[in-house]
Amino acid sequence: MAIAETHVYMPPAPRPRFRLLEDERWLALVLLVPTLVLLATFIAYPFLRGILLSVTNSRVGVPGEFVGLANFYKIFNDGIFLTSVYNTFVYTAVTTVFKLALGLWLAMLLNRNFRGKALTRAFILLPFIIPTVLSTFAWKWMFDPTFSVLNWLLYHLGLITGRINWLGDPNLAMISIIIVNIWRGVPFYAISLLAGLQTISPELSEAAAIDGARPWQRFWHITWPLLLPVTMVVVLFSVIQTFADFQIVYVMTGGGPANATHLFATYAYQIGIGTGLLSEGAAISLAMFPVLFLVVIIQLLYIRRVEVR
Amino acid sequence: MGQVVLKGINKFYDSVHAVKDVNLQIRDKEFVVFVGPSGCGKTTTLRMIAGLEAISSGDISIDGNVINELAPMDRDIAMVFQNYALYPHMSVYDNMAFGLKMRKFERPEIEKRVREAADILGIGELLVRKPRQLSGGQRQRVALGRAIVRHPRVFLFDEPLSNLDAKLRVQMRVELKKLHLRLGTTAIYVTHDQVEAMTLGDRVVVMKDGLVQQVGEPLELYNQPANKFVAGFIGSPAMNFAAVTVTEANGSLIAVNSGLRVKLPDETGQRLRGHIGHEVTLGVRPEDLTVADTADLDHPCFDAVIEVVEQLGSEILLDMRVGEGVMVACVEPTVRVKVRDKLRVAMRPSKLHVFDANTEAAI
Amino acid sequence: MIEGARWRKWVFFYVPMALFLIFLLFPFYWMVITSVRPDGELYRPWNSVNYNPFWTWKPTLDHVRYLFEETLFASWLWNTTFIALASTAISLVCGVFAGYALSRLNFPFAGSLGTGIFITYLVPQTLLFIPLAEIVRNYRLGDTPWSLILTYPTFLIPFCTWLMMGYFKAVPKELEECARIDGASRWQAMLYIVIPVAVPGILSAGIFAFTLSWNEFIYALVFLSSPQQKTVPVGVTSELIRGDVFFWGPLMAGALLGSIPVAVAYSFFVEHYVAGLTGSVKG
Numbered sequence: 006m007a008i009a010e011t012h013v014y015m016p017p018a019p020r021p022r023f024r025l026l027e028d029e030r031w032l033a034l035v036l037l038v039p040t041l042v043l044l045a046t047f048i049a050y051p052f053l054r055g056i057l058l059s060v061t062n063s064r065v066g067v068p069g070e071f072v073g074l075a076n077f078y079k080i081f082n083d084g085i086f087l088t089s090v091y092n093t094f095v096y097t098a099v100t101t102v103f104k105l106a107l108g109l110w111l112a113m114l115l116n117r118n119f120r121g122k123a124l125t126r127a128f129i130l131l132p133f134i135i136p137t138v139l140s141t142f143a144w145k146w147m148f149d150p151t152f153s154v155l156n157w158l159l160y161h162l163g164l165i166t167g168r169i170n171w172l173g174d175p176n177l178a179m180i181s182i183i184i185v186n187i188w189r190g191v192p193f194y195a196i197s198l199l200a201g202l203q204t205i206s207p208e209l210s211e212a213a214a215i216d217g218a219r220p221w222q223r224f225w226h227i228t229w230p231l232l233l234p235v236t237m238v239v240v241l242f243s244v245i246q247t248f249a250d251f252q253i254v255y256v257m258t259g260g261g262p263a264n265a266t267h268l269f270a271t272y273a274y275q276i277g278i279g280t281g282l283l284s285e286g287a288a289i290s291l292a293m294f295p296v297l298f299l300v301v302i303i304q305l306l307y308i309r310r311v312e313v314r
Numbered sequence: 315m316g317q318v319v320l321k322g323i324n325k326f327y328d329s330v331h332a333v334k335d336v337n338l339q340i341r342d343k344e345f346v347v348f349v350g351p352s353g354c355g356k357t358t359t360l361r362m363i364a365g366l367e368a369i370s371s372g373d374i375s376i377d378g379n380v381i382n383e384l385a386p387m388d389r390d391i392a393m394v395f396q397n398y399a400l401y402p403h404m405s406v407y408d409n410m411a412f413g414l415k416m417r418k419f420e421r422p423e424i425e426k427r428v429r430e431a432a433d434i435l436g437i438g439e440l441l442v443r444k445p446r447q448l449s450g451g452q453r454q455r456v457a458l459g460r461a462i463v464r465h466p467r468v469f470l471f472d473e474p475l476s477n478l479d480a481k482l483r484v485q486m487r488v489e490l491k492k493l494h495l496r497l498g499t500t501a502i503y504v505t506h507d508q509v510e511a512m513t514l515g516d517r518v519v520v521m522k523d524g525l526v527q528q529v530g531e532p533l534e535l536y537n538q539p540a541n542k543f544v545a546g547f548i549g550s551p552a553m554n555f556a557a558v559t560v561t562e563a564n565g566s567l568i569a570v571n572s573g574l575r576v577k578l579p580d581e582t583g584q585r586l587r588g589h590i591g592h593e594v595t596l597g598v599r600p601e602d603l604t605v606a607d608t609a610d611l612d613h614p615c616f617d618a619v620i621e622v623v624e625q626l627g628s629e630i631l632l633d634m635r636v637g638e639g640v641m642v643a644c645v646e647p648t649v650r651v652k653v654r655d656k657l658r659v660a661m662r663p664s665k666l667h668v669f670d671a672n673t674e675a676a677i
Numbered sequence: 678m679i680e681g682a683r684w685r686k687w688v689f690f691y692v693p694m695a696l697f698l699i700f701l702l703f704p705f706y707w708m709v710i711t712s713v714r715p716d717g718e719l720y721r722p723w724n725s726v727n728y729n730p731f732w733t734w735k736p737t738l739d740h741v742r743y744l745f746e747e748t749l750f751a752s753w754l755w756n757t758t759f760i761a762l763a764s765t766a767i768s769l770v771c772g773v774f775a776g777y778a779l780s781r782l783n784f785p786f787a788g789s790l791g792t793g794i795f796i797t798y799l800v801p802q803t804l805l806f807i808p809l810a811e812i813v814r815n816y817r818l819g820d821t822p823w824s825l826i827l828t829y830p831t832f833l834i835p836f837c838t839w840l841m842m843g844y845f846k847a848v849p850k851e852l853e854e855c856a857r858i859d860g861a862s863r864w865q866a867m868l869y870i871v872i873p874v875a876v877p878g879i880l881s882a883g884i885f886a887f888t889l890s891w892n893e894f895i896y897a898l899v900f901l902s903s904p905q906q907k908t909v910p911v912g913v914t915s916e917l918i919r920g921d922v923f924f925w926g927p928l929m930a931g932a933l934l935g936s937i938p939v940a941v942a943y944s945f946f947v948e949h950y951v952a953g954l955t956g957s958v959k960g
Binding site: 026027029030032033034036037039040041043044047048049050051052054055057058107110111114117119123125126127128129130131132134135136137138139140142143144146147151152154157188191192193196197199200201235238239242245246248249250251252255256269270273274277278283286287290291293294297300301304305 | 705806947951
Binding site for chain 3: 364386396397460470
């Protein structure tokens with residue numbers, strides 16, 4: 006007995022009508038609208054206003070008039086600004102190199118199987134998870150010239166006799182913030198590079214070992230090239246974040262001592278919000294843009310190239 | 315009420331003409347199989363019927379209503395996919411009930427239909443399990459159950475048995491046939507396996523490069539292939555082909571090539587009158603070749619040297635060298651031959667096929 | 678390695694590992710110790726005698742009490758949690774929808790839109806905060822949590838979208854096609870079939886977004902002014918320091934207690950967090 010012949014219960018069938026959302030293009034539009042509206046309102050629009058601001062002479066409460074590139078001219082003649090530029094580049098370069106090296110080392114250590122590996126991995130990410138401002142305060146306390154626990158340690162190890170003025174000496178202050186940034190970034194590098202390492206088949210290293218390659222050679226000729234794609238992505242992400250860093254410097258030194266540790270972001274804050282010179286602050290912020298743009302282009306090109314291959 | 319008509323169906327992907335002018339009328343309750351090699355357009359045609367691909371030109375109608383513009387959910391069809399496509403996060407029961415829920419059926423009705431289908435397919439105890447806990451064959455049945463509960467006008471099958479192992483495939487083939495006999499719903503089935511096509515289809519549609527090569531009942535395709543492609547595609551082992559020249563001698567026609575010199579039987583000869591002096595392709599199935607003995611004296615015969623002997627138990631396959639070409643013969647298991655033997659082979663006269671050397675159409 | 682001697686393992690693995698762990702985790706230990714140390718012990722110069730900075734025998738909850746009684750820390754905790762949850766919710770909805778559209782639908786400009794969204798991720802907050810401050814004030818959002826709830830998604834959505842695209846790509850097309858034949862509209866197929874299968878991705882994106890929201894500082898610093906409205910990072914920075922005087926005890930207690938909600942949430946979703954991190958990097 007065929008089922009089709011029996012009288013079957015059917016709910017009132019909806020008459021097929023023209024369904025707008027069945028069209029891929031309309032559905033895509035509906036799905037993307039919230040995102041596009043938010044991003045347009047709070048990224049694209051402010052970006053354009055920022056450019057506008059930077060070419061006027063506004064202050065808080067005083068809308069300014071068009072002054073062309075005067076602000077940029079002013080800041081490029083400002084010694085503190087030039088110091089911030091220099092600082093930012095040094096800060097980014099030094100921290101990236103150390104984060105990469107230490108992160109890679111840690112990733113290779115984590116790539117073995119050992120008891121408590123999952124727990125270790127979870128703990129290692131803590132510096133990256135915990136709000137930066139809060140953990141930076143802990144470091145600030147550790148670096149405090151009068152009460153520093155580091156000083157205590159070095160003193161009791163017999164390495165120093167006088168105190169180290171971590172935050173009061175311009176060079177030491179830079180070193181301090183570099184250390185904190187490295188501390189925060191190593192977990193990110195380590196876990197990301199670990200993921201990359203795990204995709205490399207151990208058989209490759211074993212084959213190379215049988216062929217006579219020593220550990221360093223195996224690393225250089227096999228591991229490193231295969232890790233390059235992940236490394237590139239991680240480094241590029243990190244460079245952008247580090248270049249635009251604000252929190253660590255703000256908490257540790259506030260840009261001092263004597264404006265010696267300012268970065269783009271903190272100086273922009275000090276000028277724009279601190280002293281209310283909105284336009285100049287905006288100009289300082291925007292001065293970051295060319296470098297970031299370059300880095301983004303490099304990243305996009307690199308990703309395109311990898312995808313094509 | 316499951317009549318499907320395809321009129322002038324074409325599909326273009328950018329500049330690639332994937333489906334070329336398909337015309338077909340499928341009767342209610344019929345089991346139609348689309349068969350052909352990969353890329354022949356059979357799956358694309360099925361997906362156009364389902365509404366998963368847009369139709370470039372032409373009309374598809376179900377029971378007289380043109381459905382070109384209808385969304386898949388409005389076409390009253392059900393589809394079984396090659397990979398089963400079971401919803402991994404739902405139980406078997408929910409998988410089968412999903413379509414009914416979407417159409418706002420009431421709970422008791424859903425329960426009734428799901429249990430009914432589960433009984434037919436023998437998966438009653440699996441209703442609470444999740445797909446990942448099922449074997450391949452069980453998943454296949456759930457996919458079938460999901461289609462059955464909908465009581466659709468048409469079933470669509472996209473190579474549903476390809477992922478099963480050989481033994482299971484044979485078993486499921488029989489079950490599908492029984493299911494169709496029981497349910498009586500129109501079925502459109504796509505496969506690349508000609509055995510499935512022959513055993514399951516009421517009618518078979520052979521496609522190649524987007525074009526329909528032939529439509530007919532399985533036996534029709536087997537005995538009267540419309541062209542060389544269909545002849546070579548249907549039947550296993552495949553038909554033997556030999557390029558021969560047609561000449562005349564003593565009033566009868568002879569097919570000649572490096573290894574053959576056979577007198578063509580009268581019925582074949584009639585058709586080839588216009589091809590004297592030209593090349594044609596001769597076709598004969600392995601099962602229509604026999605070891606010549608005294609009874610076959612008036613059959614067309616030729617000499618061959620045996621290269622490989624394949625013992626299948628129920629029959630023997632002989633790979634033979636015939637002049638510069640090769641042929642395969644399928645003979646009785648009682649035949650005693652060995653490699654490098656010379657053999658006289660006879661062709662059954664009523665089973666000779668001839669094809670035009672250029673168009674490949676049957677003559 | 679098979680033939681490594683015991684000492685090799687110690688030198689090349691245990692020692693470096695231990696050093697890394699100490700380096701990475703010591704500041705948290707320092708936070709804990711300082712939070713429970715009485716003031717008398719805290720303010721001892723680094724070179725005084727009889728001074729062990731690593732331990733205290735007289736732990737006290739005075740700093741914690743100060744935190745909750747003399748400051749608005751409880752409000753800050755509440756504000757931050759609320760803002761983080763709301764921003765995460767908004768970003769997840771937008772990110773899931775956008776990720777679905779970009780990875781599973783065919784429409785013109787799909788590629789450019791995807792690239793566009795990716796690029797906004799790389800426009801840092803420190804570039805936009807000055808003009809945004811003005812805009813926030815103009816829309817009358819200043820000094821309200823909404824100034825943050827609406828702006829945080831700008832850096833959360835691109836990441837969520839990117840992550841969800843990866844997860845959605847892994848859902849087989851046939852599942853959706855089958856659902857649509859079964860009777861679901863595209864919208865229903867997305868909601869009932871594709872999204873549930875991609876739930877691990879949603880959890881990853883969610884925990885990541887939550888931690889990123891807690892971590893945000895500059896927008897909160899610039900857009901919020903009254904102490905009751907502040908988030909934990911901003912409140913701790915501004916209210917626990919009077920001029921040049923740092924109240925280290927409550928400061929560390931605030932830092933510790935401010936870190937705990939994030940750490941706890943993270944601990945429930947570690948696998949998802951790591952998956953999200955590595956997924957975004959491997960593209």
